[in-house]
Amino acid sequence: MPYDSILNWIKFTDPMANPFYPYIKGGSAVYNLPYDIGHKLWELIGGAIAWLVNLLFPGNGVSTFLVGNDMFVNLISIVLMVVVIFAVGFIVNITMIWEERKILGRMMDRRATRIGPLGYLQNIADGLKTFLKEHITPAKADKKGYMWAVTILIGTSVLIACMIPLSDRWFIVDYGTGLLIIFGLFAIAPLMILVAGWSQNNKYSLIGGMRAAAQMVAYEVPILLVFASVSLLAGSFNINDIVHAQANSTWYIVPLFLGFIVFIVSAIAEAERIPFDLPEAEAELVEGWQTEYSGMKWGLIMLGDYFRGYIACALIVIMFLGGWYVPFISVEQQASWLPEIVFLLKVFLVFFVFAWVRAAHCRVRTDQILNIGWKVLMPLAVINLGITVAILLAGGILW
């Protein structure tokens, strides 16, 4: 039997030619970069496996099934695509933690992380450390609430982080109501914090959970009003449409500057970061609502916190800072520019503001955040909505 080259099994076919290709819009296939990466990964891995199997058992059906069955290849490609998207989100998250630690260190006149090049691997080391810690469940805790609350919390955080599109070719699903779904899942977290605080049977956790619930009352309504004004201006809830509307007119930070201020404050509160980290006030309550969580559960909770910070930054970039487009340059010219990198750089820039606020400000009291939410942010959000309505009445043309 002649030697069968591996190149006969790795062909790099066009993923969009697959009849089961999932991204069809208006009859024509839409290019999706992570799907393409997943497809090419499977062409490599599956092709190699099929080649090996074919070498051992020439002429079998498994090899052709592995690389030739369209439905199977599509399924594996989707799985690998999700892995790719999660890996990118995870790396972005780790980079954000690193960025925050570095910035905080410099602002506090000290050196920050030290392990690895520029201290980048410190988070990996911390993750390994939490991984080795013991798992302790309190004897009198409500076991189901204790485990499910944190599972749903981390799960939804990671889910939305993966749902954020990095560009018009990097997405999981192109939702018609993307903003609403993302915000709906985003708002589950405070409720789950309340459940987690209750189920741990610990006074600090309970106070932290109650604070999360009290805080939620303050910032959810202004956030929804800002969402309403942005989607009114763009005419859609779809993230793609919002970004393209900004690329065609101007960034929404210009007409909706008040909304931007309201949203950045509320988003910091939503992501439970200093100065609005009342539920996890480590100076007053031991570790807030996370007191009884130990080991990798706690590590994942911290990771989920930063995932929510990433989501908040990404929403700000999408809604106010023009998404993945650079201003003053036409959209066609930017098509070959790696819009994902532009988007992530903007996210890191917004996260710099988050870290900066964290370094500069002290924690507010519960009554103060309610005051800020209802007496300052709420009127500003209503004024912002009024501005939006005025622009729309004037014809909806920015300039």
Added chain:
Amino acid sequence: MVIKYLDKFPKGRNARTLWVLKPMWVTLKKMFKTTFHRPVTIMYPYEKEWLPDNYRGRPGLIYERCVGCGVCMRMCPTKCIEIVDSDDNGKKVQRPQVNLGRCMMCGYCAEYCPVNAMIVTPDYELAAFTREELIYGPRKLAWPNPTPGMEVHLEEHLLSDPERGPVAYHITDRPELNAGKCIGCTKCVKVCPTDAVEMQTVGENDKGKPIKVPKFDVSRCICCENCVIECPKGAITIKEVL
């Protein structure tokens, strides 16, 4: 609404908490400063802080200069110094030994040393595996290349003689003999570290034997008070000599 809120508390706590820009400006300035220059933090095991010569680390010894008088031993607040026999090129000498497990780095020994043989050193990494290792003998205590900055001088302005300037106590103070109490035992001669005491015959007693009393060589005396302590009859005292 915001203006009304600020008007309501023009100088109050709420208006100040609302005004959030000042701390942000401060932190941004600090960040640029520490990014372009270096932060104050020193990466300790890899780099060390610059220390002045008179940094008060562990006590050190200039072996050749020491006379073994024992002032350091008597002045030590934690009683960690002991005078032990040592060997200086075959000659048996007395030198201090410091138990650094008890030493509190006060620097009194260096301050009171009449010949400035005890010094302070910039050595602060003293961890050891056993307590015996912390007892520094005279040779281990000796600092290899001492500088004049490591000496600590105890000097004061005398109220009685303001024009003289700062002087050390062992220059102004000298032992004085109460000749009536002296029994001529020559103990002061034996304990004097600088051989400043000499027995002199001042006359004869009833039985025709010579009466010997100590004579202090003021130029060599370092006022270590060994003779005062050792005198069995308390015949020697320290007096200020102007």
